[in-house]
Amino acid sequence: MKNHLNPGINWLHVRQRLYQYALLMRLHxxxxxxxxxxxxxxxxxxxxxxxxxxxxxxxxxxxxxxxxSAGCVINDYADREIDPRVxxxxxxxxxxxxxxxDEAMLLFMGLCFSAFLLVLTMNTFTILLSLGGVMLxxxxxxMKRYTHMPQIVLGMAFGWAVPMAFAAQTNxxxxxxxxxxxxxxxxAVIYDTMYAMADRMDDLKIGVxxxxxxxxxxxxxxxxxxxxxxxxxxxxxxxxxQLGTVYDxxxxxxxxxxxxxxxxIRYRQPAMCIQAFLNNNWIGAVIxxxxxxxxx
Numbered sequence: 001m002k003n004h005l006n007p008g009i010n011w012l013h014v015r016q017r018l019y020q021y022a023l024l025m026r027l028h029x030x031x032x033x034x035x036x037x038x039x040x041x042x043x044x045x046x047x048x049x050x051x052x053x054x055x056x057x058x059x060x061x062x063x064x065x066x067x068x069s070a071g072c073v074i075n076d077y078a079d080r081e082i083d084p085r086v087x088x089x090x091x092x093x094x095x096x097x098x099x100x101x102d103e104a105m106l107l108f109m110g111l112c113f114s115a116f117l118l119v120l121t122m123n124t125f126t127i128l129l130s131l132g133g134v135m136l137x138x139x140x141x142x143m144k145r146y147t148h149m150p151q152i153v154l155g156m157a158f159g160w161a162v163p164m165a166f167a168a169q170t171n172x173x174x175x176x177x178x179x180x181x182x183x184x185x186x187x188a189v190i191y192d193t194m195y196a197m198a199d200r201m202d203d204l205k206i207g208v209x210x211x212x213x214x215x216x217x218x219x220x221x222x223x224x225x226x227x228x229x230x231x232x233x234x235x236x237x238x239x240x241x242q243l244g245t246v247y248d249x250x251x252x253x254x255x256x257x258x259x260x261x262x263x264x265i266r267y268r269q270p271a272m273c274i275q276a277f278l279n280n281n282w283i284g285a286v287i288x289x290x291x292x293x294x295x296x
Contacts, residue, residue, distance in 0.1 A: 021107055024076060024093040025069035031278055032072065035191065036158050037064045038284025039184040042291060043165035043177065046241065050295040056168045059118045064161065066118070070111035071137050071157070077104045078141035086202045112137075119164075126167040133160040144203075148214035151196065155188030179237055186230040190223055191280040194261065198270035198277075220265060227258045234287070243294045250290035257283050 026032060040060050044052040051057075076083065076094045083095035093099035112134055119130040136157035143150035159181045166177040189211060196203070196212035197219060203210055215222045231251065238247040257279065264276035 020093045020098050024073055024099055024104065024107065026072040027069065031281060033065055033068050034281050035284065036068050036161065038288055039159060039180065040064055040161040040165055041288050043162040043180055044169060045291045045295060046176065047166045047169035052169055059121060060161065060165060063115050063118050066111050066115040067137055070108050073104050073108040073111065074138060075141040077101055077108065082206055082208065085206055122168045123171055125171055126164055129164045129167050133164065136160055144208045144210060148209040149211055150209065151189045151192040151211045152185065154192055155185035158188050159184030176237065176240060179233060183230055183233045186226050186233065190226050190230065191277050193219065193223055194265055194273050195277040197265060197268055198273040220262060224262060231255065246294050247290050250286050253286050254283050
C-alpha cells in the first residue's frame with residue numbers, strides 16, 4: 001500500500017534545483033569553458049608532442065568544466081550584494097533569490113572536491129600544482145574590490161592548467177610551459193578587458209574595479225599592445241617548437257582576428273565589446289587546430 005505520508009522524492013523539485021544550479025554554473029553559456037579549455041589543450045598537445053594520453057586528456061577536459069563551473073559559482077557568491085543592482089546580472093540565481101548563498105557555497109565545494117578527485121588520478125607533482133589552481137580560482141572573484149587588475153588574476157587562474165598539463169603528461173614543467181602560461185595570461189587580460197568595457201559604466205556606479213576602468217580612454221591602445229605581446233610570445237613558441245608554415249598561417253589568421261576585435265570595440269559599445277570577447281574563442285580554436293595538424 002502506498003504511504004501518502006511519505007510520498008518519496010519530489011523529482012519536479014529536484015529538476016528545478018538542478019536547473020538553477022546549472023544556470024549558476026553558466027552551463028548555458030559555455031564560452032568560459034572554451035576560453036579555459038583551449039590553452040589546456042595547447043599545453044597537452046605540446047607536452048605530448050602529438051596526441052596526449054587519453055586518461056590525462058579526459059581528466060583535464062572534465063576538470064576544466066568543473067573548475068570553470070566552480071569559478072562562476074564563487075564569482076556570483078562574491079557578487080551577491082552587487083549583482084541585484086546591475087541590470088545584466090540582477091536575474092542570476094543568487095541575485096534573484098532562487099539559490100541561497102549557502103547552497104552556492106556547498107555547490108562550489110562539491111565542484112572543487114570533484115575536480116580534486118579527478119586530479120588524484122594524476123601524479124604527485126600534478127596534485128601539488130592543483131592546490132595553487134584552487135587558490136587562484138577562489139581568490140579571483142574578490143580581487144575586483146581591491147585592485148583594478150582582477151583580469152590578471154583571472155589569467156593566472158585560467159592559465160594554471162598549462163603547467164598542470166605538462167606535469168601530468170611529462171612529470172615536469174619546462175620553460176615552454178611557462179611561455180604558454182604567459183600567452184594565456186595576456187590573452188585573458190585582452191578578452192576580459194573587452195568584457196569589462198561593456199560593464200564599465202555599471203562598475204563605476206557600484207565601485208567595482210577593472211582594467212577597463214584603469215585603462216580609461218587608452219583601453220584600445222593598451223589592448224593593442226597586449227595583442228602584439230601575445231603574438232610575439234606565440235611566435236616564440238612556434239620558433240622553439242619548429243612548428244613550421246602551418247603555424248605561421250595560424251598566426252596570420254590570429255592577426256586578422258585581433259584586428260577585427262579592435263574594429264568591434266572601436267566605439268566601445270557594450271554589445272560590440274561583448275561580441276569581441278566572444279569572438280576570441282576563434283583564436284584559441286585556430287591555434288589548437290594548427291597544433292594538431294603540425295604534429296600529424
